[in-house]
Amino acid sequence: MDKIIEKKRFSKKKLLTLGAILAFVGLVAYGYSLSLNKIYKADADKLTVNKVIYGDFEDVVLINGSVVPLTSVIVSSPEGGTVAEIFTENGATIEKGTPLLRITNPNALSSYTSSETSITEQINQLRKLRLDLEQNQRVMSQDMMEIENSLRTATRKYRIDSTLYSKKVITQQEFNVSSQDYEYYQGRKKILKEAVRQENQSRVMQLQQIDFSIGRMNESLETIRQNIENMTIKAPVSGKLSSYDPVIGKSYGGNEMLGKIDVLQGYKLQASVDEYYVNRVKEGQSATCEFDGKTYSLIVRKVIPEITSGQFQVELIFNGKAPDELRRGLSLQLKLTLSDNSKSLLLAQGQFFQSTGGSWAFVVKHGKAAKRNIKIGRKNYQYYEVLEGLQKNEEVITSSYDQFNQYDIIELSK
Incomplete structure (x- = not known):
């Protein structure tokens, strides 16, 4: 009686085929992973690698100042x-x-001369008017003296005739004549006195106006003569x-600069600062400089925030005695303090910042460097302040990334 033999599910041939397929898939997956993580082989001796350290962060910036007169x-x-x-x-x-x-300017000189002549004529006319007013005052004064004299005569005659008339020595007609003369000169004196009062008021106002006008004209003349002298x-x-x-x-041209005069009463420093610090540099901040082997203290006196060619200007004055040998045009390196020192993770400055803006860096580990997101805070002339993404003693490529910034992994070879 025949025995039924069961057919095996996985033959040796199938197993070999399946293994080959799996190996192929693995190679494809590895190649795909390589395509996702681009690798660049670099000579370690041509790169700059620095360790992350923990220490005091000096919040200072180095700037070059030029000596100028105060x-x-x-x-x-x-x-x-x-x-x-x-x-x-x-x-x-x-x-x-x-x-x-x-300098010479014929047109301006001619205009000044013409104006001077015209103003002089006006001043002469005003002075003549002043003389006329004074002459009129004298005439009215003489008239008043004559009226007062005639009134005194008429008053004396009126009093005498009054006595004579009361004694019947003179007639009514004779008395009426002296009485009329007395009243006439009294009336004339009253009218003339009022006219003199009004004339005096008007004359005072006119004389004030004349004096004011002559004063202003003399000022104009002085200005014209000063301009000619200038x-x-x-x-x-x-x-x-x-x-x-x-x-x-x-x-x-008018008011165009011809030159400068440097007042020899001291010096200050003018310096250009990178626009990165425009919101951090303030008036009153301190700075130091070295000159002839000595350290001198300075204070920021003025900040000019206008950005030109990526920089803005500051002015600093010496806080205390300035060096004796300072001369205009000398250049001094200054250390400008922005805030007090603080403890922080520090990474040496390098050209990698120009490629990444401080948002990521290549971190070295076991002969390879991989991209890692980081966060950079302040910077000084030596270090960047590390806020996130790095730990103490980790190593970072700080030289330029221009050749491999599109890669994900750097294999370092020696």
């Missing part, structure tokens, strides 16, 4: 014109009032002449 006064001409004469040279030490140069430019203060380069025949 006070500079601009030299300009109120009127434009052409340079006719030059009396001194750039760099000269001058006293206040020293002639620097002379065609010879003089030093407004004592100091050292700079930025001064006139040429005979060169034309300047």
Whole structure:
């Protein structure tokens, strides 16, 4: 009797086939994983790797300051014109009032001369009016004296005739004549007195107006004469002449700068600061600098927040005695303190920041470096402050990522 033999479910051939398929799938998956994690092989000796450390973060920034005078006064001409004469040279030490140069402006000079003549004529007319008012006052005073004299005569005669008339010595008609004369001169005196009073009031007001007008005209004349005199430019203060380069025949506009005078009363520093710090630099912050082997303290006096070419300007003054040997144009390196020191994780500065903006970095471990998201806070001239993503003693590639910033993993070879 035949025995039924059961057919095996997985033959050796099938098992081999299945194994081959699984191996192929594994290779494909590995290749896919490689495509997702791009790997770049780099020479470790050509990279800069730094450890994350924990220590004091100095919230300072290094800047270069240029020495400039504490006070500079601009030299300009109120009127434009052409340079006719030059009396001194750039760099000269001058006293206040020293002639620097002379400019000519025929049109302005002609206008000044015409205005001066017109104003002089008006002043003469006002002075004549003043004389006429004074003459009229004298005439009225003489009239008043004559009336008072006639009134005294009429009063005396009226009193005598009154006595004579009461004694019947003179007639009624004779008495009436003296009485009429007395009343007439009384009335004339009253009228003239009122006229004199009104005339005096009017004269006082007119004289005040005349004096005011003459005063204003004299001021205008003085301004005109000063403008003519100002065609010879003089030093407004004592100091050292700079930025001064006139040429005979060169034309300047009104109020155009001709040069500067540096007042020799001390120096300050002007410095450019990276716009990264524009919201952190404030007036009153302290700074230090080294000069001739000594350390000097400074204070931020002015912050000019306007950004030009990625930088803004600050002015600093010495907090105490300044170096004796300072000269205009010297450059000093300053350490500007933004806030007090604080403990933090620190990572050395490097060019990787230009590629990542501090949002990620390559962290080294077991001969490979992998991308990791991080968070950078403040920075100073040496370190970045690490806020998130890194631990103490971890190693980070801090050199430039320009060649491999599109990769995920860096294999380091020696």
